[in-house]
Amino acid sequence: MTALKNDIFLKALLKQPTPRTPVWMMRQAGRYLPEYRQVREQAGSFMNLCTNPELACEVTLQPLRRFAFDAAILFSDILTIPDAMGLGLHFTEGEGPKFQNPLRSLADIQGLPIPDPTAELRYVVDAVALIRKNLQGSVPLIGFSGSPWTLATYMVEGGSSKSFQKVKSLMYEQPAAMHLLLDKLAQAVAAYLNAQIEAGAQAVMLFDTWGGVLTGEDYLEFSLRYAKQVRALLHTEVAGQTIPTILFTKGGGLWLEAMAETGYDALGLDWQTDIRQARVRVGQQVALQGNMDPITLYAQPDIIQAKVKHILTQYGTGPGHVFNLGHGILPDINPEHVKAMVDAVHNYSLAFHP
C-alpha cells in the first residue's frame, strides 16, 4: 500500500495535533456534481451504480478532483445489507428506497440470514479495494454502514417513513423480536465494516440516521446498545494502523454523553447541536465531526465563509475537530459554494492549530 500523504483526518479523529482542521462532506459524491449525474445516467439505475465497483470508484473520486477534501468516502447505499439479506431493494424515482419483502413477522426475522460480505456484498468490498488503490495515498478512505436501528426502520417499514409506525409498533409490542432483529443486524454490520476495513477502508462511520425518532430510553436500548455491539466487534487495528471509528446519530444531541461511552473515537454532530457545548460535554472523550447546516450552502460564499469561521471558533483551539455538514449536502447546491466552504476551512482553521 502507498504511504498516506495526508493523514490529518485520521489524526483529528484520534485527537492528535494537526496543522489545520480536516474537512469532508456527507454525500460529497452525489447529485450536486454534474459529473456524478452523468455517470448515474450511464449506469441506468442507482443500484447499477452501487453494484458496479468501477463506477462506484469513479463517483467516489469525483469530488476529490474538484475540492481539497481531506478524506474520500465509499460511494454506496446504507441499504446494501438488507438487500443482501434478501429483502429486494429497489429505487422508485422520486419515492426513495423500497423493499419487495419487508419484515412482517417474528418468523421473517428468525429466517433472516447474516450475509457474508465477501460473497453477497462482494461488489462493495471490491469497490473499497479499487478506490483505495486509485486514491494512491492522497487521502484516507472512509467505509460506512447504516446502524442496526436505522437499517431495521427501513426493513420493517418497507422503505422510508415519516411516523415510523410499523417499526415502533414492533418495538413496543414485541421487543424480543426487535432485539433479535437488531442483534442480527449488529453482527451483519460489524462483518460488513470489517470486510471494508480489510479491503482498505482507513476509518469507518456508522450512520444512525433515525436514532433521533426514539425516546431517550428507547434510543439507549434499541439503537445505541447495538451501535456499541458493532463497535466491540470491529477490527480497528490493521498492520499497526488504528482504524478510527465515527458514530453519527441525527437528532442525537441530547444523548452525546451516552454516545461518548460506546468506544467510538468520534461523534458526528447534526447542525442543531451546538459544537461548543458538545465539546464541553464530551470533548475529553471523543473527537467531534460537524456541523454546518446543509442549507447554509445555498447562501452566497461570503455568508458561507462567515458560518465556517463561526463553527471553527465555536469548537475552538486544539485538536479533535473534523469539519463537515450536519447532514448530507442537498442535490441542488452550487459546487462553487462547496469550494467556498472547503477553502474557508483550510484558511481559517490554521489559527486554531497553533
Place this chain on the structure above:
Amino acid sequence: MTALKNDIFLKALLKQPTPRTPVWMMRQAGRYLPEYRQVREQAGSFMNLCTNPELACEVTLQPLRRFAFDAAILFSDILTIPDAMGLGLHFTEGEGPKFQNPLRSLADIQGLPIPDPTAELRYVVDAVALIRKNLQGSVPLIGFSGSPWTLATYMVEGGSSKSFQKVKSLMYEQPAAMHLLLDKLAQAVAAYLNAQIEAGAQAVMLFDTWGGVLTGEDYLEFSLRYAKQVRALLHTEVAGQTIPTILFTKGGGLWLEAMAETGYDALGLDWQTDIRQARVRVGQQVALQGNMDPITLYAQPDIIQAKVKHILTQYGTGPGHVFNLGHGILPDINPEHVKAMVDAVHNYSLAFHP
C-alpha cells in the same frame, strides 16, 4: 361566567398541588374520532370547519364527551394568522396547507398588515366565546397560536417543507428582513392570543412546531426571542385569574434551560426528551407537559398503560406535570386506546400526589 369545576390543569401549570395529574392530548379534537370526520364532511372543507364557530365548538367538545380530559383546546389551525395577513390559505387533499401568496421579498414583508383579531379573526374569537360558554365550567379552555418562527416557515415556504430551504435562506442571507417578519408576527400572535384570552381562553399555548430545525444559536435568535416577545405582550391576568402559558418547541430538548427563562409557566416536551432529566434541568422554574410517543397509541391497552405509568414515574412525585403526548395524535388511532391512556393517567397518578 360559570365557576370552574375542574381546575387541576391550570393548577398543575402553576405548579400548585393537585389530587392527580391532569391529562389532555394535542389534536384531541380530530380525525381519529368518527364524529369529527362526520362534521368535517358536513363542513365541506377544513377551512369551512375552522371558520364556522358553531362547528369549531362542536368538534372541540366531542373528545370531552368520550374521555375524561382535564382541558379543552380550541379547534383551529395554526395558519389563521398568515391567512388574515392576506396570504390566502387553502388546503389541498393529501398535500397539506398552501398559501396562494407566499412571501417572496422584503417588500412583501414590509407590506404585511398586522391583523385585528376581532375583525379578520373574528371567527376564532367567536369560537372561543362559544366553546367557553358551552363548556359550562366543566374544564378549562386552552387557546393557542403557532409561534412567530413556525408561522414564518409556512409563509416563506408557501406551505409545509422538509428542508426549509427558502425560509432558512432568507434567514441566512437577509437576517434583517427575517427579523422584521418575526417582529410583526410576534405582535400579531400576541394580539391574537390576547383576544382569545379576552373571549374566554383560560390558558394559552404557543406551538413552535419547527423551532427544532434550527441551529441552537439560530433558535435563540429567530425563534425563542420572538416567543419571549409574545409572552411579554400577553395579558395573563383576567379578573384576578392567572392565565397560564405553555411553550412547546418540537425538537427543543437541547434548549430547555433557555426556554425556561422566557416567562412561560410550562414547557411542552416532545417524546425524545427524557421528562425525568427535564425536571432536573428546569423543573424548579416551570411545569412540564408531555410526553408519550404518539405511536405508543397503536399498541394494545396494556402496553399503553405501562408506558403511562412509566412516564408518571419518570416525572415523579409532586406538582407541575400535565400528561400529554409528545406531539399530536395520529388520525388512525383507535379511540379505545385513547381511553386506556386517559384512564391510566387518572388511576396511576394518584400515587404521585400524596
